[in-house]
Amino acid sequence: MERAFDILELFLDEHELNPPEITARLGLPRTTVHELVSTLVEREYLTPATRDSSRFRLGVRGFQLGSAYAERLDLAREGQLVAEGIAEKCHETVHIAVREGTEVLYVAKVDSTHPVRMVSAVGRRLPAHCTAVGKALLATLPRKRVDELYADTGLIAMTDNSITSRRALHGELEEIRAGDGVAREHCESNDAVACVAAPVRDHSGAVVAAVSISAPILRFDDDVEAFLRDLARQGADELSHRLGFLAS
Template sequence: MARAVPAVERAFDVLELFLESQELSAPEITAQLGLPRTTVHELVGTLSERGYLMATARGSNKYRLGVRSFQLGAAYAERLDLAREGHVVAEDIAERCQETVHVGVRENAEVLYVAKVDSSHPVRMVSAVGRRLPAHCTALGKVLLASLSRAELDDLYAERKLEAMTERSVTSRKALRKELDQVAADGVASEYRESNESVACVSAPVHDQNDRVVAAMSISVPILRWNDETENALRDLVREGAAALSERLGFGG
């Protein structure tokens, strides 16, 4: 376990007091935590500047949780909803195709798997919820990258090298942009042995109620079961699954 940072621990101690109290003053925080008054004022000041605390009124010495705390909680709740709803839809899609289905989100230049339903076949893809992979090497990641503007994409890879996971991985920014343009036009991505020599994959975007691409759904297939007919059928099915998950998240388009 990494060494705990005392200053960070004290900041969290302050925030966690508000789990029990809606409003607290600096003296009340000082009394409850047993910290020096100067330390509490510095912590409260820093947390207020970052938006995690805010004064209850102009000139008041009482504080409550700020909007940044709400945003973190909302992001956490959204992820939980996405994982839960994603698993429900993934189960249906996996049952229909008998292959492994994932739901993932983008975190910077990586894909994070938040839901997975395994194939019923004895030969299946080895993966796990919580695993991360380079976005440019996966169909799921390419769908998410394709939702970015050109400026956002350039900024994301300004100081990142496109590392290869297999000999077929995309390692050129120009080639990646060209492929992402095609993915954006098609509304679906395919990947053949780019993240795993033994696996092919198709993926489609998942939208939220504001028409933002917040996730993607993918179907992964060992290459021994992969052919053009399978790819075409699964492209249609993954679109259907992503649309169903989007609807469950409030998308009306």
């Protein structure tokens, strides 16, 4: 069974392979490869590349399994599991959020275990430009699309530190794009809270959500920020993987 999976996983990087190529890559006996390929063809996990070809490609069964998996995915449920894992490592508040227009909607959350912590709720909406999670999502959009989103609306301020001009927003989004994709917010939606966030991709590679970690500014120094940035990025990668994204 393990060898059959080894054969199938070769096709993650190759469109077509023949038995001699599979034999060379896996170091398996030729007879074993021919038997396994025959079984995989019979079960429709592999199919001949052409009618008379000795080369093979992935068959319909893999597509059917992938489709069934995608249909059963639940972003909020998968996000909650990832958020719980992140919170265990940092003991700060962790959110999973999606963007709806110029707002972000929190779909999963784990509270900090500290007495002093951020107060929020699943289902809450905030202006995207005032949050790290929103900026992480906006930074994945082309500049033109961001302008379209804010064409008919101003950038309201939630605190004195909030971004209120489109020029300033574009400047920060460019910094996120030029960096590692992790966004930062410092007292922009709450005077006492700082936050970092990283984008999440689905099986198609599209950005569908973001993972954020929030902490009171009394615990937020450069070392803590670096630690939380790494955790946010790792959490986003894990959730992306759960949603079927395969990083190149």
